Amino acid sequence: MTERVNRTLKLLIPIYPQQQPTSWDKEIQKLAYAIRTAVNEITDETPAFMMLGRDPRGPLDLLIEYKKDLINNLRYAYNIVKEHAEMEKLKQKDKYDRHTTDRRYTEGDLVWVAIPTRQIGENSIAEKLQPHYQGPCRLIKQLTPSTFTVLRINDNVQLGATNTDRLKPYFKPIINNRNTTAIENDQITNERQRTTTNNNDEVMDDDLNLQHVKEKNPSTCYTPPQRRVSNRHHRLPIRYIEN
Incomplete structure (x- = not known):
């Protein structure tokens, strides 16, 4: 085995004097490290592991280990954030459901439709003076159990898919003489x-x-x-x- 190592060194050492003629002897430790960490064909292990019982840690090993630790820490943090977000969703849903009323609508019902909040500067009238609902509107098609296609009766304009949370029942006014x-x-x-x-x-x-x-x-x-x-x-x- 010693003769095989010496033959390998004879092939590698002449490379350094050509590139670094004055400091080639300082690079021999790098060659020794490469031989110690290379897997031997006969033993199927590295010489360092056979002598020390462990493989030496190089710069690449430190980088890979840091990357693994970083991935594990991020995965742990993501799991905690996901669990916390799910708990907050349930809390917010419970608070929202306390102030909501389960209304049942069918196709053909007359309703008021909430007007979305406008951006600042879109209208000359203050937002507090703007109407909050438009209508009367008619539910012309049910898309999902809580979504309808709405038609505004005054000008026959379709308002698109609207959730029932934005609807209020419309009652015809009683007109007296x-x-x-x-x-x-x-x-x-x-x-x-x-x-x-x-x-x-x-x-x-x-x-x-x-x-x-x-x-x-x-x-x-x-x-x-x-x-x-x-x-x-x-x-x-x-x-x-x-x-």
Whole structure:
């Protein structure tokens, strides 16, 4: 085996003097390291492992080991982040479901559709003054259990696929005759005025009777204080009167 190593050294050493004629002897350690870490054909092991029981660690081994450690650390961090993200998703879903109502819609229903938030500068009117819903709209096709194709009735414009979270039921307004409503309001007002006048007359009669009794028996008759009834009529706003 020694003769085989010497023959290998004789083939490798002449290479260095040609490239480094003054320092070729300092490169012999590199040749020795290459021979010690090369796998022998007979033993199928490296000479360093046969002598020391382990392979020497070179620069490439350090780089590979660092790469493996980096990959393992990143994989561990990704798993932790994934688990934490799944837990946060469940928490956020639970908070969202607390304030939602499961509404069932079918094709043909009339609904309001929420208007997406506009970007700053798109409209001259302030965002707070903008309407939050558009409609009435009709559900023309159900794509998924929670998605419908919506058609705006006013101008027959399709709003595309819309989730039920952005929908609100539309109820047709009840239109009453204005003349009938005004007559009913006047009747209610007159009836209240008539009731107030009758109450005032009754209170005045009671006051006269009590005054007559007091004059006859001033020492034995006690007159309880009477609450005055105001003649002022309080008319309710129109919004409190049933149509």
